[in-house]
Amino acid sequence: MNLADLIDESSCLLIDFDGPICVVFAGRPAAAVADELRTVIRRYFAGELPSAIAELTADPLQILTAVARLQDQHLTHEVTQACRDAEVAAVESAVPTPGAAEVLQAAHASGRQVAIVSNNATDAISAYLQNHDLIRYAEGITARFDGMDPRLLKPHPFLLERGLTATGAARNGTAFIGDSVTDIEAGRAAGIPTIGYANKPGKHQRLTDAGADVVIDSMHDLANALHTAANPAR
Numbered sequence: 001m002n003l004a005d006l007i008d009e010s011s012c013l014l015i016d017f018d019g020p021i022c023v024v025f026a027g028r029p030a031a032a033v034a035d036e037l038r039t040v041i042r043r044y045f046a047g048e049l050p051s052a053i054a055e056l057t058a059d060p061l062q063i064l065t066a067v068a069r070l071q072d073q074h075l076t077h078e079v080t081q082a083c084r085d086a087e088v089a090a091v092e093s094a095v096p097t098p099g100a101a102e103v104l105q106a107a108h109a110s111g112r113q114v115a116i117v118s119n120n121a122t123d124a125i126s127a128y129l130q131n132h133d134l135i136r137y138a139e140g141i142t143a144r145f146d147g148m149d150p151r152l153l154k155p156h157p158f159l160l161e162r163g164l165t166a167t168g169a170a171r172n173g174t175a176f177i178g179d180s181v182t183d184i185e186a187g188r189a190a191g192i193p194t195i196g197y198a199n200k201p202g203k204h205q206r207l208t209d210a211g212a213d214v215v216i217d218s219m220h221d222l223a224n225a226l227h228t229a230a231n232p233a234r
Contacts, residue, residue, distance in 0.1 A: 003214045006193055007225045012169035013107050014160060017118035017125050017143065019179030020197050020219060021100045024120060027093025031058035033086040040082045041067065044075050060086065061119050061153065068150040080150065087124035094128055097199070099219030104137035106226035115140040117163040117176065119153040140166035155182040157190035164190075175213075177222065179203070184210035195222065 018024040025033065037060055042049055053066050060083050067079045107114045114137060116125055122143040129135040142162040144153065152158040160176060167174075176187040179197040187194035188211050196207030196215040207215050216222055 001193070001213050003195070003216060003221065003225045004229070006175055006195065006214055007222075007229050010112065010173060010175040010193070012113040012115070012167050012174040013103075014115050014117045014142075014163045014167075014174060014176040014192070015103070016176075016178040016180075016183050016197075017116050017120050017128075019199055020097060020103075020177050021116065022091070022094040022096050022128060024087065024090050024094050024124070026095040028086070028090040029058075030060055033060045033083070033090065034058045034063055036086055037063045037067075037079055037082055040079055041075070044078065061150075064150045065153060076150065080144075080146070080148075084121040084123060084144075084146070087121045088127055091124045091128040091131070096132065097219055099221075099223050101132070101134060102223035103219050103226065104134055106223050108137045110226055110229060112226070113139045113167045113169060115142055115163045115167050117159050118143040119159070120144060142166050154178075154180075155185035155189065157186050160186055160190040160192060164192075179207075181206055181210045184212045187212075197222075 015021065038049060041053060050070065053063060056062050056066060064079055064083050068076050104114060116138055118125055120143055122141050122145050125141050125143050129138060142159050164171060171191050174192050175195055176192045177195045177197055178184060179199050184194050184196055184207055193213045196212035198204035198207055198215050198217050204215050
């Protein structure tokens with residue numbers, strides 16, 4: 001399947017946030033946020049870090065998921081709140097992805113529904129879309145929310161299923177755009193066709209190997225496909 005055919009068949013787009021819409025941690029590095037979360041955890045454990053967390057990379061969401069596996073509700077709540085607050089602060093300096101606004105505008109103009117589906121905090125996504133005057137183009141935001149079990153983040157299909165519910169869209173009339181292998185895995189688990197956004201060297205092959213139906217190198221490609229689609233799918 002090529003991009004044009006997939007867009008023709010899709011009346012709804014589910015779009016990941018960090019990557020396809022903006023670079024969340026452009027001005028506030030993810031590594032710094034990860035360090036902030038480790039500080040919260042060390043304080044909780046009187047200066048120590050559980051080995052499962054100490055060995056992790058500088059990905060705040062990996063730390064959040066690892067904390068959830070410890071099955072300590074109070075700690076999970078504290079770390080989740082800290083991660084949310086850090087993301088809300090980070091989107092103030094997030095860099096828009098070239099072509100992302102055009103995708104949202106073109107999808108809206110063609111009558112397609114759009115929902116942002118992300119592991120990032122709902123509050124952060126809402127703040128970014130409001131700040132950039134893009135909120136009007138999204139029918140919904142189905143993302144990490146207060147009280148959600150972090151183990152349900154992508155690659156689990158939970159958030160994608162919520163996206164389908166929020167839009168009322170059919171699985172076979174929807175496409176999901178994501179920039180990570182876990183995005184593609186979540187789309188496949190939910191039975192939704194996927195478009196991989198290869199925004200870094202080496203990603204095109206990784207997303208292809210993960211099973212993406214189509215891989216693009218620029219969000220402008222998707223915007224152009226939406227502009228030139230002859231008849232929006234219904």
